Amino acid sequence: MKKVIIIGSGAGGATVAKELQGKFQVTLIEAGGSFKPFGLNLPFLEHLRSANIFLTEKMIPLVFPPYRISKTKDHMTLVNAVGIGGTTTLTCGNALRVDAGLKKIGIELDQEFSELHHEITISADHEHLWRGATRRLYEICAAEGLNPFPIPKAGHYRKCRNCGHCTLGCSYGVKWDASIFVSQAVKKGAVVIDHCVVKKIYIKNNRATGISTNHGLLTADLVIVAAGGFNTPVILENSGIKTDKTLFVDPVLCVAVEYTDALQNKEISMPFAVQMDGYIISPYFDQLSFFFNKKWRIPGKDILSLLIKLADTEKGTPKNKILTDKDRQKLDQGVNQCKKIFSKLGVNPDNAFLGTLNAGHPGGMLPLTPDEAGSFHNPRLPENVYVADASLFPSSLGNPPMLTIMALAKRISNIILMKH
Structure with missing residues (x-):
C-alpha cells in the first residue's frame, strides 16, 4: 500500500486523511498536540482585567497553548491554532458554502458539499x-x-x-471540529504524529521523497500540504516551491x-x-x-x-x-x-x-486558476505533492471558510484516488 503524508490536521488535512485511509497508508503530521478546551474560569479572569494583568495578546499562548x-x-x-483539528477547534462552528470565487474559474463542488451535509450534522435551527x-x-x-x-x-x-x-x-461536545474526522481516519488505520514540525519537503526529479521534521526524515509516496494559509506557503517556499504574494486574511x-x-x-x-x-x-x-x-x-x-x-x-x-x-x-x-x-x-x-x-482565516498564496480547475494541481508543485487548504482559494472569502475548505479537500482526495 502506498504511503501518504498529510501535513496538518485541520479542515483540509483531516478531510483528506479520512478520505484516503484504507486506499493508502496515511500518516498525519500535526505541529501541536491533542486539543483541550480553555479550562480557566472566565469570570475570575474578567475580575483580573482591572489589575491590568493582561498586557498584550501575545500572552494568550501562556494560558491557552493552541493559540498562535x-x-x-x-x-x-494574526491568529491561528495548532493541535489536532487545527483552527476548527476555535471556530464558531459556522458551516457556510462560500464557493462563488471557485465557480468563476470553473470549479463546481455540488457533490462534495452534498456528501459533507450527510456526514456532518449541519443546521441553522438554533x-x-x-x-x-x-x-x-x-x-x-x-x-x-x-x-x-x-x-x-x-x-x-x-x-x-x-x-x-x-x-x-467546546467543552460539551456540541460543536463539530476536524478532530472527529481525524478519529475516523485513525480507526481505519491512519497514524498521527503530533508535536511534529515540518521544515521542508525533499524533492528529487520533480517528485517528493519525504519531509524534513523535528522528528527527522519521514518518507512517502505522496505528500499533501494542509498546514493552513499561514504555514503552507512557508513549507512550500522552504522546499524551493514559489508561492504568490497574494495572502488574504479576512x-x-x-x-x-x-x-x-x-x-x-x-x-x-x-x-x-x-x-x-x-x-x-x-x-x-x-x-x-x-x-x-x-x-x-x-x-x-x-x-x-x-x-x-x-x-x-x-x-x-x-x-x-x-x-x-x-x-x-x-x-x-x-x-x-x-x-x-x-x-x-x-x-x-x-x-x-x-x-x-x-x-484568522488566511489563504490565497497558491491560488487555483481556470487551467487547474480539473487537476487542482499547480504546475509549480512536484507531481506527487498536493495542497489541500485555503491557500488554493483564488480570492478572499470574507466569510467563514471551514466547509468550503473541506469540500475542496474532498475533491482533491478523489483526484488523488483516480490518478495515484
Whole structure:
C-alpha cells in the first residue's frame, strides 16, 4: 500500500486523511498536540482585567497553548491554532458554502458539499439559543432590508448550553471540529504524529521523497500540504516551491456598545449574518478585545458587539501583510453600518467603541486558476505533492471558510484516488 503524508490536521488535512485511509497508508503530521478546551474560569479572569494583568495578546499562548499570535506592521493581530483539528477547534462552528470565487474559474463542488451535509450534522435551527438583544438586532436588520439569515452550524446545537466559549473550544461536545474526522481516519488505520514540525519537503526529479521534521526524515509516496494559509506557503517556499504574494486574511473588526444585560458573552457566537458588499456583519462577542483592549473594560454581560468580517485585498505574505486603502474604506463602511443598526436599537452610535483588528482565516498564496480547475494541481508543485487548504482559494472569502475548505479537500482526495 502506498504511503501518504498529510501535513496538518485541520479542515483540509483531516478531510483528506479520512478520505484516503484504507486506499493508502496515511500518516498525519500535526505541529501541536491533542486539543483541550480553555479550562480557566472566565469570570475570575474578567475580575483580573482591572489589575491590568493582561498586557498584550501575545500572552494568550501562556494560558491557552493552541493559540498562535503574531502582529503585522500595521498592528493587525494574526491568529491561528495548532493541535489536532487545527483552527476548527476555535471556530464558531459556522458551516457556510462560500464557493462563488471557485465557480468563476470553473470549479463546481455540488457533490462534495452534498456528501459533507450527510456526514456532518449541519443546521441553522438554533434561534432558541438567541438572547433578547440578538433577536432585536435580527429584527432591525430585517426591517432595514439587510436580509439577515441564521448561520448554519456544524454540530449538535440542541445540546448547546450557551456558555459563550465557542472560540475557546467546546467543552460539551456540541460543536463539530476536524478532530472527529481525524478519529475516523485513525480507526481505519491512519497514524498521527503530533508535536511534529515540518521544515521542508525533499524533492528529487520533480517528485517528493519525504519531509524534513523535528522528528527527522519521514518518507512517502505522496505528500499533501494542509498546514493552513499561514504555514503552507512557508513549507512550500522552504522546499524551493514559489508561492504568490497574494495572502488574504479576512480581517475582523468588532463595533460594540454598552447594553445592559445583553448577555452576548453567554451565547453562541455569530448566530446570524448579513451579507454586504465585500464584508459580512454578525453578532459576536470578541474575547480577544474583551481581555486585551482597554476600551472594552465594562462588564462582559453589558457588551453588545457586531463583527465586520472583510474580504480583503489579496496582497502580501505572512511576514508582510498590510491592508490597502480600499480595505480600510470597506471597514469604515462596515463601522458606519453597525452604528446605524445600533441607533435603531436605541443606542447612541457616538458611544460605540471598536475592538482589536484581528484576522484568522488566511489563504490565497497558491491560488487555483481556470487551467487547474480539473487537476487542482499547480504546475509549480512536484507531481506527487498536493495542497489541500485555503491557500488554493483564488480570492478572499470574507466569510467563514471551514466547509468550503473541506469540500475542496474532498475533491482533491478523489483526484488523488483516480490518478495515484
